[in-house]
Amino acid sequence: MKVRFRGNLIIRGELKCETALHIGGSVEGYEIGGMDNPVIKDAITGYPYIPGSSLKGRLRSLLEWAKDKVEADGKIHSCDDPDCPVCRIFGVPAEEGREIGPTRLIVRDVWPTEGTKRMLDELQRTKGLPKVEWKWENSINRITSEATPRPIERVPRDSVFNFEMVFSLYDFENSDGNVPKPDLEFLGDLIESLQLLEDTYLGGLGSRGSGKVKFYIKQFVLKTLSDYESQSEGKSLLDTEGQKVELRSLNVKELIDEINKRFEARQ
Numbered sequence: 244m245k246v247r248f249r250g251n252l253i254i255r256g257e258l259k260c261e262t263a264l265h266i267g268g269s270v271e272g273y274e275i276g277g278m279d280n281p282v283i284k285d286a287i288t289g290y291p292y293i294p295g296s297s298l299k300g301r302l303r304s305l306l307e308w309a310k311d312k313v314e315a316d317g318k319i320h321s322c323d324d325p326d327c328p329v330c331r332i333f334g335v336p337a338e339e340g341r342e343i344g345p346t347r348l349i350v351r352d353v354w355p356t357e358g359t360k361r362m363l364d365e366l367q368r369t370k371g372l373p374k375v376e377w378k379w380e381n382s383i384n385r386i387t388s389e390a391t392p393r394p395i396e397r398v399p400r401d402s403v404f405n406f407e408m409v410f411s412l413y414d415f416e417n418s419d420g421n422v423p424k425p426d427l428e429f430l431g432d433l434i435e436s437l438q439l440l441e442d443t444y445l446g447g448l449g450s451r452g453s454g455k456v457k458f459y460i461k462q463f464v465l466k467t468l469s470d471y472e473s474q475s476e477g478k479s480l481l482d483t484e485g486q487k488v489e490l491r492s493l494n495v496k497e498l499i500d501e502i503n504k505r506f507e508a509r510q
């Protein structure tokens with residue numbers, strides 16, 4: 244297999260929680276009778292965050308459903324089709340030795356904005372909650388109607404996080420001389436997975452109201468190999484640099500044309 248690096252597409256912006264969010268953390272360190280449904284928090288600062296692995300895993304699973312790639316045993320999908328959008332974007336386990344090249348999508352851990360940190364600090368100061376909200380859920384006994392309340396930690400609604408994803412673009416040719424579709428042609432599938440996430444949920448308790456999120460893209464930057472060689476910042480592909488662009492306002496076809504033009508100009 245021949246693989247050649249072409250460049251990175253760097254996508255940055257805000258992820259806003261339109262409802263509260265629950266991404267489960269470790270119960271380690273909690274006393275018996277205390278909170279047994281915590282959200283994941285940074286060990287040093289105590290602020291909740293969204294692990295890149297949680298976000299990436301959810302996007303992958305949504306795209307597996309959308310592309311009819313869910314395995315019968317429910318395990319993570321991987322296949323030999325070089326043009327499979329799931330395997331191309333999200334990668335395959337290295338030990339399977341499939342000819343698809345490196346994982347294209349990198350999803351960073353997602354951290355609260357300064358404004359959201361202040362809001363969480365305030366929650367702690369005024370209500371004594373550990374930089375989160377507590378939601379009480381009741382499980383109702385079907386016969387006696389007795390309610391058993393239990394607290395669940397959530398990141399409050401309207402919290403905003405800064406996200407960054409990198410979609411790496413390679414040219415590759417399989418050892419049988421087969422040239423699969425260019426990576427760029429899968430950009431639409433990546434955006435589709437983000438839209439599927441917006442219309443479903445992130446994290447736990449999604450069918451009970453938690454985890455509705457929305458993406459606002461602020462930067463969509465192409466850095467080609469020659470940009471790296473010349474220490475250039477790359478080319479912004481959004482006219483509205485710094486403004487917030489919703490996913491539905493992205494014109495994927497125009498973006499692909501623009502990126503191809505940049506590649507051709509640099510060859």
Ligand SMILES: [Zn+2]
Pocket residue numbers: 312320321322323324327328329330331
């Ligand atoms: Zn596949």
